[in-house]
Amino acid sequence: MKGFLDYVPGNSFLHKLNPLTKLVLSLMICVACFISENHLLLVAIILLNLAIAKAAGILPRGLMLLKGLTKISLVIFLLQLLFIRGGDILITLPLNLLITERGVAMAFVIVFRLIGATMPLALMLSITQMNDLSNVLVTKLKIPYKYAFTLTTAMRFIPIFANEMSGIIEAQASRGVELDTRNIFKKIKFVLPLCVPLLITSVKKIEGSAISAEIRGFHLRTRESCYKGYPIKKSDVGVMFFSAFLVFSAIIVSGA
Amino acid sequence: MVNLQDVFFDYGEGETLKNISCRIDKGEFVAIIGANGAGKTTLCKLLNGLLKPSSGSVVINGMDTGTTKTSTLAKSIGFLFQNPDRQICKNTVREEILFGLELAFNDKVLIAERLENTLSTFGFQGDSNPFNLSRGERQRLALASLIAVEPEILILDEPTTGFDYMESMKTMGMIKELNGKGATVIMICHDMEVVLDFAERVLVLAEGTIIADGQTREIFRKEEALEQASVLPPQLAQLALRLGEGFEDVFSVDEMTDAIMKRMNKERTFEHERFSGLCTG
Amino acid sequence: MIRIENLTFKYRNSKKNALENIDLSIEDGDFIGIIGKSGAGKSTLTYVINGIIPHHYQGDYYGSVKIDGDDTFDKTPSELSLKIGSVLQDIDSQMVSSVVEDEILYGLENFSIPKDEVEPRLSSSLKELGISSLRYRTIDSLSGGQKQKVAIAAILALRPKMLLLDEPTSELDPKSSVQIFQLLRDLNKKHGITIIVVEQKIMLLSEFAEKLVVMSEGKIVFNGKVRDVMKHSSELERIGINCPRVVTLSNRLIDRGVDIGKVCINLDEAEAMARGLIHG
Structure with missing residues (x-):
């Protein structure tokens, strides 16, 4: 049985990034997920996660993660659906349970957030060696x-x-x-x-x-x-800018 | 009875089994030998349904492992793993043996009787904590809770690893006794001396296929197959192979002593005859 | 050089002494096998030598252990490990990295080996064990024998003059077990590294080791050249150690009044003995 966190060796652009950059990228994706309540942006982030998995050559693992998280999400989705109330009532169920417009919207947001924010950390750990990560945490x-x-x-x-x-x-x-x-x-x-x-x-x-x-x-x-040594290269700077851009757009979209 | 027919197995990565067919009858004592990674453990896990064949069939006492749950098969198959710590999960030796018995039987009287019998045959203190025992003792406890059930088939994955010589002999003796009562024993073993002393039949595994299958003594003279499976014959069997002619069926210390002394006498008699011949001629 | 004098040790919370009145000298360049039943105190003996006792496990400690004159009480296990490298029993839990290269770097980095010396040490210790090709592999993907070699290489890179191994072949098949012992013999012969190895397989020890220490119930019962210890095959059997069958064969022939010269301890000697007897 193979775990979903152990290191997958590879030579991709993402493998070669500084561990710190990978950490920043995955954290920023998480942050973007939590800032945004926009469904489209959240879905885009999930797609971005899959694109990252593809680029790192670990798409099967990415899909496996997505599948696993979707299963957990289903339960959470149902709970949220029933407990969050606001806006128009869509369906009235027995036992005084209501499904509301806001309930549906928020349930989707929470589920997308959960998926979008969990994937990048797991993916990052799959393409970063523990030693490198620990060395960077200590030195940088x-x-x-x-x-x-x-x-x-x-x-x-x-x-x-x-x-x-x-x-x-x-x-x-x-x-x-x-x-x-x-x-x-x-x-x-x-x-x-x-x-x-x-x-x-x-x-x-x-x-x-x-x-x-x-x-x-x-x-x-x-x-x-x-x-x-763990030098910060041009590609690292590029990815860091991209991470910042991601958070920035999340702020813009949710503010709008 | 165990019957494997055209069994293929694929983990998806690494260890695979290819085209395994073999039949093991009731009461046989079979050893499976071969290098690590040859598929020995995989083969054993196929026998009790922990793994299901990718193609082909494994039938145990008429039950197809493909459609029978491991926990059901467990009623007739005992499986001793290399690491006893995975098996032991109770706080006292007594509870541990009892747990195995309760999984197999409902009859309270029978359970109580078997429990006491097992404790006394193995010489265990019922109230001691398994985790204060030495590794060898824990392995014996894991075995005791299997033997208590008196399974029809006993599978052992390297039963003597971590044992010292005394523990090995004591444990193997008990397994042999169970075998004498009619149980089928299938064991993976790296210690060829143990294989020689206890097994009647040997399966040699290399790269996922059975490359030799036969009586123990017959197998230990097949240098090529053993070489291919990176196994060395028992020490005296190697000596016999090196000495060649006149040592064909020599395996034990007694046989080797006799064989050497016989050859010594022969040489002497020969010389003696030649000498006396010269005198009289 | 290791001097153990009149050592008695009892683990905290234990009723029995784990080691009792141990006196043992190990000279530089020795190849010593330690054997005994499980629970005889073999692992504890390795712990007092590498300083894990008294620094990691505490208990009642009498007597002294000196490594090149330094008492193990005054040195930390880290300091001691530059002289005496240890390979522990459980292969998996002693690995600290996910890739072979990092595993070997770990000790070198911790002991602040000068940067220009790191690469030569790294590549030569891999080469010494014949695993240069595994350098960039993940540890998960290695077989038991390969992992054991990595564990030894990681210790060897620190260039200790003594190597202490606790049952290095317990999880290996016969062929890899022999390979590990051949490596140990090379290290001993070529580089003069002292080898102290706890081993359950007597056949390997009689083939490769020069001296044998036999333990039973926390005490040393026999200590000497392998051949001299093997003379006591019936006593050994009584305390749970079987001799190789060629030794039993030798002793049986002696009992039957055959003059075989010396007790054979390995296959080559037994073959020579048998041929000698048969052809006069």
Whole structure:
């Protein structure tokens, strides 16, 4: 099983950007999503996300993300639809539930926002190596190495734990626990006790990781330790301008 | 009974199986050997339905794994994974064994009886916490909770990894005993000495296909197939191969000792005869 | 050079001593195998050597461990690791990067190796282990044996004079296991690096190691040249260690009154012995 956050090697224009630029671009796309309430702009941003995935050669992952997020969004959409009220009443349902014009509009906004803002971070992490990201956070943004390391280690452990969890599920299914049931509630009931073995393994792995970092001079690392340089190139400046433009247009459109 | 017919399997990336057909009868003790990545674990996961073949069919005791859930197959197949920590999920040894039994049976009396039997055969303290046990002990616990159920088929993925010699022998002894009672045992194993001592039949896997299948001793003389699967025969089998003629069926310490001493005597008798011949002639 | 004197250690919250009265000297250039049942104290012994005990795990500690004269109490594990590099048991959790190159850079960066020395060290340690072609690969995409080589290369780049490995072959198939030990032998012979390796597979140790330390219940029971230790095959079996079958064969022949000279510890010796016996 492949995770959706692990690094996909490549040589695209986006891969070669400074990690900082990638971080800025994805954050600015998020910001633009939250500023704007314009449906068209939000859809455009989602399309932009897919275009980014295509350019980085990870379109399948982009589509997978979109599919997954759409599923979650469906639930959120329904809740928003029923709870936000304002404007004309479109449909009256039993139990005093109403679907209003504003409800429909806002439900779309929230769902588009969720999709538009979640995708860029996941995509950015797919084309940026954790080490590079942590190095840039330390050298350019002056974040203490300890925090950068914690962050990147946490990210690195996600696929390891996902892998461990699927191994545990396989082992339990093999001894007859009905984990292969289609009933989601039954499944949750069976999965919860499995957190015990996962926790035990996690603690062991994290311990091993800590020792390994310790004997390889973790404490001695300073801001100057980093061997690779991370220069800001013309292309980086270009992308940063583009990011700013995106936020700017979001402000303009929502102000209008 | 296990029956695989023209099985192909594709993960989408990496490990694949190609055109696997084989039949394993009730009561057989089969070892699967081969390099890492040859498809051994994939093959075993196909047997208990964790993986479904891309084409071909896997039939276990008349149940097609393609249409039967793993949790249903689990009633007749026990699967011991390499890492016992994925299997153990209860706070005491007793609860852990009980959990397996309760998944398989409804009869309270039977469950209680099996539980006590298993605790005493394995020599476990029922109240101890599994996570305070050593890795080898945890592996034994995982096995105990499988054996308690007395499955018809037992699949073992490298049962002796992480064991010291004593634990290996103790555990393999128990598996052999279960096999003696009629259970089919299929094990992946890297330790050729263990394969030699316990398995009756060996499947050699290389790059996703079965390249040899036969009696254990017969397989350990097939140098080419073993080479292709990057497996070395057991140490004395290698010695026998090097010594050549007169050592064809030599595998154990006893056999090797006898074979060497027999050849020594032969040489001596030969020389003795020649010498006495010279005198009388 | 490592001197362990009269060392006893008990983990906090544990009732039993993990190590008891350990006396052990390891000279520069040695190739030592440590073997014993699980729970015999092998990993704990590696932790007292690389300073993880007492710096990371605490407990009751008596006696002393000195690396080239320095007490491990006075040096941090980081400082010690420049002399004695450790490769831990769990391959996956000790990797800190997603790409091979970065994994090797990590230690070099932390110890502030001069920038012009980084590239030569990086490429030579990859070359030494025969994995130059893996430099830009992601670690996820490697096999177990390749990952183990990367872990060793990462430590080797720091140019330690001693290498400490805890069951480096436990997750590898027989062929990759032999490869790892061949590499260790090369490092030992060519560069004089001291090798201390905890290993469950006695056949590998009898083939590659020069000395053997046998542990049981926190104590060292045997310590000496591999061949000398193998003479005690029945005692070894009693504490849960099986000798290679050629050793058992040698001892059996001796029992039957055959004069075989010395106990054979590997296949080549056994072949020579058998041919010698048969052809007079």
